[in-house]
Amino acid sequence: MKKDEVPQDGDNLHHGTFKQLFYAVDQQGDYTTATSIGWEPENVALSQAWDEVEQRVADTKSKVEAGALSPVAYYMERTLLDLPLLALKAGKFQWQVKRHMKPQVFKGLSDKMIDRYAEIFGIPAQALRSGELLPFKRPA
Amino acid sequence: MTQFSHTQTAHCESGVISNLFGHHGLQISEPMAFGIGAGIFFGHLPFVKVNGVPGTTYRIWPGAIFSRACKRLGVTMESRKFSSVDSAMKTLDELVGDGVPVGLQSSVYYLPYFPESYRFHFNAHNLVVYGKDGDDYLVSDPIMDTVTRIDTENLVRARFAKGFPAPKGKMYYPVSVPKEVDFRGPVKAGIDQACHYMLKIPVPMFGVKGIRFLAKRMKDYPAKAGDRKAALYLGNVIRMQEEIGTGGAGFRFMYAAFLQEAGSLLDKPGLIDAGRELTQVGDAWRNFAAHAGRVCKARSADNVSYGELGKMLLQIADMEEKVFRRLSTVKL
Numbered sequence: 001m002k003k004d005e006v007p008q009d010g011d012n013l014h015h016g017t018f019k020q021l022f023y024a025v026d027q028q029g030d031y032t033t034a035t036s037i038g039w040e041p042e043n044v045a046l047s048q049a050w051d052e053v054e055q056r057v058a059d060t061k062s063k064v065e066a067g068a069l070s071p072v073a074y075y076m077e078r079t080l081l082d083l084p085l086l087a088l089k090a091g092k093f094q095w096q097v098k099r100h101m102k103p104q105v106f107k108g109l110s111d112k113m114i115d116r117y118a119e120i121f122g123i124p125a126q127a128l129r130s131g132e133l134l135p136f137k138r139p140a
Numbered sequence: 141m142t143q144f145s146h147t148q149t150a151h152c153e154s155g156v157i158s159n160l161f162g163h164h165g166l167q168i169s170e171p172m173a174f175g176i177g178a179g180i181f182f183g184h185l186p187f188v189k190v191n192g193v194p195g196t197t198y199r200i201w202p203g204a205i206f207s208r209a210c211k212r213l214g215v216t217m218e219s220r221k222f223s224s225v226d227s228a229m230k231t232l233d234e235l236v237g238d239g240v241p242v243g244l245q246s247s248v249y250y251l252p253y254f255p256e257s258y259r260f261h262f263n264a265h266n267l268v269v270y271g272k273d274g275d276d277y278l279v280s281d282p283i284m285d286t287v288t289r290i291d292t293e294n295l296v297r298a299r300f301a302k303g304f305p306a307p308k309g310k311m312y313y314p315v316s317v318p319k320e321v322d323f324r325g326p327v328k329a330g331i332d333q334a335c336h337y338m339l340k341i342p343v344p345m346f347g348v349k350g351i352r353f354l355a356k357r358m359k360d361y362p363a364k365a366g367d368r369k370a371a372l373y374l375g376n377v378i379r380m381q382e383e384i385g386t387g388g389a390g391f392r393f394m395y396a397a398f399l400q401e402a403g404s405l406l407d408k409p410g411l412i413d414a415g416r417e418l419t420q421v422g423d424a425w426r427n428f429a430a431h432a433g434r435v436c437k438a439r440s441a442d443n444v445s446y447g448e449l450g451k452m453l454l455q456i457a458d459m460e461e462k463v464f465r466r467l468s469t470v471k472l
Contacts, residue, residue, distance in 0.1 A: 001387065001388070001389070001393060001419070001422065001423060001426060007388070012257070013255075013256070013257035014255040014256065014257050017255070018255040019285055020150065020283070020384055020385065020387075021148050021149060021150040021283075021385070022150065022387040022388075022393070023150060023171065023387050023393040023394050023396070023397045024387070024393065025419060029416065030400065031171070031393075031396065031397035031400050031401070031415075033150075035148075035285070036387075039382065039388050040430070040433060041378055041382065041388070041429040041430050041432065041433030041436075042378065042379070042382035042388065042429075042433075044375075044378075044433045044436050044437045045375040045376070045378040045379045045382065045433065045436060046257055046258075046379060048371065048372070048375040048436055049260075049375060049376075049379060050257065052191075052372060080249070080260055080261060081261065082190070082191050085261060085302075085303050085304075088302050088303060088304075089302045089303070139256040139257040
């Protein structure tokens with residue numbers, strides 16, 4: 001890649017505010033560096049990844065509102081976690097966390113367990129206990 | 141207050157090496173650190189999935205560049221992990237209080253200054269803390285253009301994020317750094333290892349074989365995984381290729397810059413020539429990503445486009461194999 005070809009596609013999720021350093025060659029073919037505010041293929045792939053997160057959060061939200069899943073499932077998606085990672089953070093087995101996603105089991109969770117989840121999700125314990133679904137905000 | 145000379149680099153691991161070693165008087169560019177640490181690689185692991193998407197990597201696993209560069213350059217590092225948050229933060233405070241800049245492993249999810257769109261649960265990010273001001277730590281994060289700050293609470297979260305790999309408060313700092321280094325041995329060892337990893341690992345997922353492996357699987361993505369998943373799989377291949385610091389070419393440009401610098405330093409035109417060829421391979425990777433990005437964006441999978449992407453990868457694999465075969469014959 002030549003230095004004057006270093007892409008400057010700033011129409012992305014960080015609005016061109018973040019500059020990456022690229023290695024590119026000058027007129028003589030020698031390596032030098034240049035900054036880039038973004039590149040279209042990466043912008044596409046990154047916004048696709050966030051679209052997917054947004055979709056999963058929305059799907060899970062409807063399931064929680066329909067009473068099929070507990071708020072733990074919603075907040076797992078909202079915090080960009082999956083089951084293995086959430087179980088690890090909670091210090092539980094995956095099957096235990098899966099059980100906590102059943103509304104009936106969730107109701108009986110101890111305050112200690114609710115606190116631990118709230119800490120992982122970065123939300124007030126009271127919000128989790130009461131089943132409040134705080135909105136998800138993706139970079140846009 | 142400790143003076144720390146922050147230089148923005150492309151990638152976090154090679155960047156921290158360059159900045160930390162420089163602080164201790166050993167000037168080494170990021171590409172040299174990357175090359176001596178044999179950072180270049182390729183791996184495609186369909187069974188290692190994150191959120192159901194197969195993993196692809198264009199560089200060696202986290203930490204390897206660091207440990208190899210230290211060993212080859214004769215740098216002794218003190219590296220510690222902690223089970224207690226209090227002792228991890230106390231030790232950090234003592235070190236920066238004594239004017240020692242400290243490298244830390246962290247999760248980008250908890251770094252408030254990091255571009256929001258990159259803040260997924262990636263736990264192997266490297267940064268340097270070089271001072272403290274009230275409740276804030278002074279941070280030199282190699283991928284940022286200037287120094288920045290982080291509050292104690294977020295730094296604790298970033299240092300103790302659980303996951304794969306778990307940083308466990310890992311910190312490291314050089315305790316002995318040679319002032320003068322003969323680069324010939326370290327460069328040779330780095331190149332030998334990179335050639336070995338790219339050409340000779342007897343497993344189909346790694347090195348140039350891994351690129352062919354991905355090519356074969358990619359052409360079947362729409363048939364095997366369905367349209368939606370196929371696009372997600374492809375998006376992830378691009379994102380890893382674009383991972384901050386790759387210049388869109390999966391680190392191929394950075395390695396080419398290393399070959400050029402090492403070639404001039406040691407007066408080995410063979411390395412410079414190999415670097416020029418690798419630059420062309422990097423351009424082919426960028427061309428691949430540009431096509432793949434369009435397929436992703438169209439969202440309608442057709443077998444022709446995935447088949448063609450597979451063919452492009454096969455060509456790249458051939459080009460890359462040629463470069464590394466040639467590189468392995470350069471006498472150093």
